[in-house]
Amino acid sequence: MKLLAAIRRDDALRWLPLWISAGAGVALLLSGLYAYRAYGDPASGPATLTLVLWCAVAPYLAFGQVRRRCSRFDLALPLSSRRLWLAHIAAVLLAGAMVLAVSAALVVSISGLSGRFQGLPEPRLDALHLAVHLAVGLGLAVAVLEAARPTLAEIPIDRGRVLFTVASLGGILGMLWLLSALPLFWALGPLGLALALGLRTYRSLPPAFSLVPLAADPGPAVARRSVERDWAAAVTGRRAAWRRNLDLVRWVAGGPIAWFAYPMIFFAGMLIADLLRAWTGEPDMTVQNLLMAIYVLLTFSGLMTARLPLFDPLPVSRRLLLAALVLPNLAALILGYGAGRIAVAALDEPRDLVEMAEWKEGYFVRVPARYLEIAWDGRPPELGAPWGEGLEPMLFPLYRGGRAGLYSPFPVSAGSSPELWAFQIRRAVEAVYGRSIPEAEIRERYLEVDGEGRVVPRGEGLTLLADHPGLEPRDTGPAFPVVLLLVVSSWLLLFSIVLRSYRADIGDRARLGVFWGLVALVFAIMGLHLALAVTDVVEPWVTRGFLEIAIRHLGESWHGTLAAWLASALALLGGFLVALASFQRTELPARLVLKKGLLDLTGGSS
Amino acid sequence: MKIAQFQDIHRAYKKGVDVLAGVSFGVGPGEIVALLGRNGAGKTTLIRIAMGMMEAQTGSVRVFGLDPRKDAVEVKRRVGYVSEDQILPPFLKVSQVVELHRGLFPTWDDDLARRLGARFAIDPEAKIKTLSKGQARQVALLCAVAHRPELLILDEPAGGLDPAARREFLETSIRLLNESGTSILFSSHYMSDVERMADRVVMLEGGRVLIDSALDDLRESYSLALITAGPEVTRERLLGLAGCLAVRQRAGSLHAIFQLDPEEAREVLDSALGIGDMRTTSIALEEMFIELLGGHGVEATGGPP
Incomplete structure (x- = not known):
């Protein structure tokens, strides 16, 4: 008992x-x-x-x-x-x-x-x-x-x-x-x-546990050391302000938690750079990856606040303290993203992006989701050739029963003529590679009509890269600032709510509830998205497509790209200022409890 | 001009339960003010408000004429702060903590830091987490005074220290004060420390200032009367006398606290009750603290004016 x-x-x-x-x-x-x-x-x-x-x-x-x-x-x-x-x-x-x-x-x-x-x-x-x-x-x-x-x-x-x-x-x-x-x-x-x-x-257990280890014998050399001399040596010279600030950043955002935090955030950065798709071929984890990055950033930046009370009595501005919390995490994310892009470039092998893919009783022109278009009203326009032949594209709704959805701007069907096929493939090649291949060549080289009158690929199909050396996909748009905007602004907004709960009139339990509640909320959204995907209420590739199409459109002109970068910079700054406004109002207790009974996040006790 | 000025400060941790309910007082240049009160009286809250680490819900606080919340960095640069629950970064070496403070305080005095460091005999290469509580507090004091602050704020600075360490701590503070004319605002439960250090005492009770008086005035204007109890001399009758703040019964005698000097208290007792068998003395601060804040006499008489 x-x-x-x-x-x-x-x-x-x-x-x-x-x-x-x-x-x-x-x-x-x-x-x-x-x-x-x-x-x-x-x-x-x-x-x-x-x-x-x-x-x-x-x-x-x-x-x-x-x-x-x-x-x-x-x-x-x-x-x-x-x-x-x-x-x-x-x-x-x-x-x-x-x-x-x-x-x-x-x-x-x-x-x-x-x-x-x-x-x-x-x-x-x-x-x-x-x-x-x-x-x-x-x-x-x-x-x-x-x-x-x-x-x-x-x-x-x-x-x-x-x-x-x-x-x-x-x-x-x-x-x-x-x-x-x-x-x-x-x-x-x-x-x-x-x-x-x-x-x-x-x-090897003793009869009774000890609270602290036996101190090591300092030895005669240490015992003889002159304290006066040590202090004279300790208090000399003066460090530059930037080095002092760097030390502060290191001390605020360091410690045992940092050993786990930065590798995790770095990895999350790699994930949002699309590493998983390049590595496993699984293309539809974009939303999960973005949420994962927000989750990791929120969890670790929240846990890192445990050291803030140590520096609260010092004449250090809240702006510097917040920067010490935010910037190392942001740097780890950006470095991870960069490493992820390098890995993706190494893993991705050149492949034809315009294909004739089999579907049900026929074929269709398949391009990556980023080259589709969005029909916000759920009614894609009829897309036809100049000679009048055409058809209304199929809609892939954002969620089951929803209006807005994606459609292919290169629609063909089993009953379409070879001329319409060549016309749409030419347009798809222009959209994807930015180069034009004559319709006649497409018709002759890649298409044939089978016994039932359907258009089917000739030979190995659309081997465009092999037949047209130098074909390079067009720039896919400013993904980095958009991803940064989505992840970092969401993180900073959630983090500002966490900081708002740091008030003397809000108890440890309530503060823990706010922090872990928000972490759980991000998890719940991830779980919800997964559940909706599993039950086919949403198609992850469609969700991903919406994001990629928006990024592609931004990249179509220099002012769109500039707007994306500006919006990202403003969102970062805005998120930081919102978090700072919350942080300015915080009242830090002498010891901040964030994980009762877990690690001592301050790195030891005095 | 006051170095620190609190005006009608209110602060609650729960709605409707004020820890501070209209506290007003000031700390003048070179003054040593002791903040007294029972646990939960709001001393630490008030000190944290002065440091800009908390904000008052209503009322105003000015330190060097500045708002410690809005001008936190400027105020903290001119203040030295040591608190019982303050934790120095345990993962840093003593020398790193000192280095950090040197960089943050423009008025840092290297020579004073060296002298204090050597006097405390703490290894500068030791990590804070390896120090004893007394040594860690000494490092905190070194950091708080080596920049020669205009105001030293000590929140239960000697709490948990042994008598020798406490004496060392206080003597260092006082000596430094004498050197540079620093004002000190400190809270303590050790009345002997208060009597040794303070010029003025501010006693908090029920979220308000119960007593704000120079220590010498306090000694002179309060007295304790030891009276033999009898059918004519009861607790209730004593409490009804002018100036009587509290009465405590001990075996066959009554101990009455008067806000009168011993001679005046004797006259009041003699003329009102005809008591000849009594002894009146000046009262120790600790006794007064217990009688005023720990007993029930205050409630019975409505407290001192």
């Missing part, structure tokens, strides 16, 4: 709903990847699911109270350290298992639903393998993370600990990937390692 009570009191179970939600959020995000792999390459489905679920539980293991073996309250009770440690391990395993169970249920049900809507068979799922692998991974992670400093009630957080945690969780991710390709009995290896490590830690 005492053990059970200690488990219930353990900090590892505090904020469990938050960790379950966070795990579910990660699982929700990655469920698309799982569905893509499970349906595209069924053999890789189970391994992908294991990795997705590991990613869902990893934030809990990294940020949750795994490192706190017992509270000060428990330390004062007549309980042995071994009993407390066993209770803690049980609590961590229980919490981890719950995060995994909810995430697994979510991923499997969403991907199953998605497959059912598309008429695909259920992906192969070996529940026993999955459960064993995840249990082994969880057990090994807990054993490894708990092995350090067995004499302490709480393992201190420092740079080494952060690196160790990241390396351990990453290493176990790799191990799980290897295990998924091996027979089940191979899991006995890491299981044995986890048990051995756990037993070693258990046996």
Whole structure:
């Protein structure tokens, strides 16, 4: 009973709903990847699911109270350290298992639903393998993370600990990937390692935990050091204002959280540069990626405010403090975007962008979505050739039942004449490549009529790049400023709401509610969009098309491009000023609680 | 001109529950003002308002004639601040904290910083998080005074320190004050510290200023009468006497606080109740604090004028 009570009191179970939600959020995000792999390459489905679920539980293991073996309250009770440690391990395993169970249920049900809507068979799922692998991974992670400093009630957080945690969780991710390709009995290896490590830690536990480590002996050299001389050396010279400001930025936006924040934001920048499409060929994650970037920026900039009270009594302007919070995150996003564009350029292979694609009983002229047009009133114009032949294009609504939608400005049908086909292909080539190919050449080289009188591709179809060297797609427009405008202005507006809750008359609980509530809202929108996509209420490629068409139109003239850059700059400035107006009114407490029971975000206690 | 001036300050944390409900007083040049009050009386709130870290809902506050909220940077440059709950960046070295302050305060005195650093015997290469509470507070004091502020604001600066560290802290503050004529506004629960340091005492109660008086006047104009209780000498009768603020019963005697000097209190008691068996003395600040803020006598008499 005492053990059970200690488990219930353990900090590892505090904020469990938050960790379950966070795990579910990660699982929700990655469920698309799982569905893509499970349906595209069924053999890789189970391994992908294991990795997705590991990613869902990893934030809990990294940020949750795994490192706190017992509270000060428990330390004062007549309980042995071994009993407390066993209770803690049980609590961590229980919490981890719950995060995994909810995430697994979510991923499997969403991907199953998605497959059912598309008429695909259920992906192969070996529940026993999955459960064993995840249990082994969880057990090994807990054993490894708990092995350090067995004499302490709480393992201190420092740079080494952060690196160790990241390396351990990453290493176990790799191990799980290897295990998924091996027979089940191979899991006995890491299981044995986890048990051995756990037993070693258990046996090295002291009779009672300590709150602080024994101080290292400073040694005679240090003891002899002249304090006067040290102070004389410490207070010399004067740093330039810009270096001092740089130090402030480093200190405000640094610390343990930064080790996680900047790589994540950098990665989000790569995602919004369309890396996922270039990498996996999956084109329809644009909205999710934009929301993901907003989510990551909001979460980490919010958590970084924990250090603000340290600098509040100093004569430092709020503008500088806010810049210290915003600019490093913005820089990480922009660098990530740049790296993403470089990676996309390297991954993208030249391919024909104007194709004759098969659809139902015939073919159609397929171009990337950015070359379609928008019919806001839901009535695309009839597009015909000068000789009168033509037809009304098909509309792809933004959402099921909606009016506004996309249409192809190059419509043809099974019954269209070869002349109309050549006419529309010529127009499509002009729109995509900015060059004209004679209709007669198109008619002769690429088209033929089959026995049923339908126009079909001749030979290998529209091999335009091979036949017309030097064809280069036209500039797709100023995507960077538009994406920046959407992501950064949304982030700063949400961040300004978070800052507004930093008032002395708003308690910790309410402030946490505002912060995590907004983070959850962004997640909920991501989930909603995914759910609408799975149920075919929205077509992600249509949503993406709306954005890309707007960007293409902006890029058609220099003043459109200039307007995009200006609007982006103004949105950035406006977002910053809105956040600054909120920040000017904030009243920071002496210690800002943003994640009760998690990392000490200030980087230690004085 | 006052260095700091509070005028009818109101501030609530919950709607309808004012922590400060019309506080007005000022701190003159070179003056040392002690801010007293029970826990939750609003001392820290008032100090944070003076620092521009919080804002008053109504009323005005001026520090050096400036609005500490709108001119926060300018005000903070001229103020030294140490608070019990203030945390120095724990991840920085002492020398880095000092370096940061040197850059932010144009009037920074390197020589004074060196002298204080050596006097406190703190390793400048030590990280703040490795220091004891007393050492961290000494670093905070060094940073607060080495730029020779015009106003030093100390919010329970010695809270949690042992008596030796507390004495060291206060002596340093006083010596520096003597050197440069800095004004000091400080809050403390240690009445011995207040008696050693303060020129003036401002006592907060119920969100208002209960007493705003020079310490010497306070000593001279308040007294304690020790009276043997009897059928004619009751708590209620004593509370009805002019100048009687509070009465406490102890075994067979009554302890009455008067806002009169000891001689005047003796005369009042003698003439009104014919009491001869009594002793009147001047009252210690701590005793007054407990009687005025901790007892019920204030409510019975409506408090001092």
